[in-house]
Amino acid sequence: MLIDTWQAWDAAGGGFEQCPIRNVLDRLGDKWSILIVMRLAIKPCRFSELHRQVPDISKRMLTLNLRNLTRDGMVLRTVYPTKPPSVEYSLTPLGRSILVPLGGLVQWADERFPEIRGNREQFDRQDAD
């Protein structure tokens, strides 16, 4: 039943660029979006505060990711016309709603990663023979 979604799009000839899974995963798959969403899940945050809290992200990437998330309606961008300007980012209801399925994936990753790491080491040892 998991595959049905994809096959339905396949059969419909809608093109895979329009497939919901493809679109969602393209966003989640990039390097920073999830980090940003997770930070904003704790509390709304200003640009520079986010920049400090998300480790090693460049201003450029923070800007681009925030724009994409805002475009998708996952993040709300609020500008306060102070001087100098301050901008606060927060999760929309849509943004918060993804925390649920995301939580399941995070839990899976946590539980299974030791196993995965072990598999990789074993695989790489065989490869070295």
Next chain:
Amino acid sequence: MLIDTWQAWDAAGGGFEQCPIRNVLDRLGDKWSILIVMRLAIKPCRFSELHRQVPDISKRMLTLNLRNLTRDGMVLRTVYPTKPPSVEYSLTPLGRSILVPLGGLVQWADERFPEIRGNREQFDRQDAD
């Protein structure tokens, strides 16, 4: 509580390359892994059959993705020494176990994508002003 995993890794100084979420999402985020897992969830499959069923994937990418999934222990690679050789790929228990959290994400994507698409269109219209 979702962020805790990441912050724990942050605090532990383990380096983000060792973070379970990063590792799992790097795999799921690439263009084909999920497709392949979903196909194999239906039934075990040989290389050329997979190549036909996963739309538009190149042999190169199919090979690379299958190797990564095999390395992680998500996929089992079985070689039958026939002539010409035949190789069957199937999901391991680990590979099947990710179908559960993945299902949650797929459901979310299906339910929310129309909303996301609408948000994008609206955003792009404002941008054009």
Next chain:
DNA sequence: CGGGATCCAGAACGATACTG
């Protein structure tokens, strides 16, 4: 049949400098 090796295009990403 099931790949491996090589080359190449484009996208993602990073560093730095600059701006209202």
Next chain:
DNA sequence: CAGTATCGTTCTGGATCCCG
């Protein structure tokens, strides 16, 4: 403060040819 602009790098994925 909150970005933009530009450049260079790295990484992903596709095309093609080759191999046992």
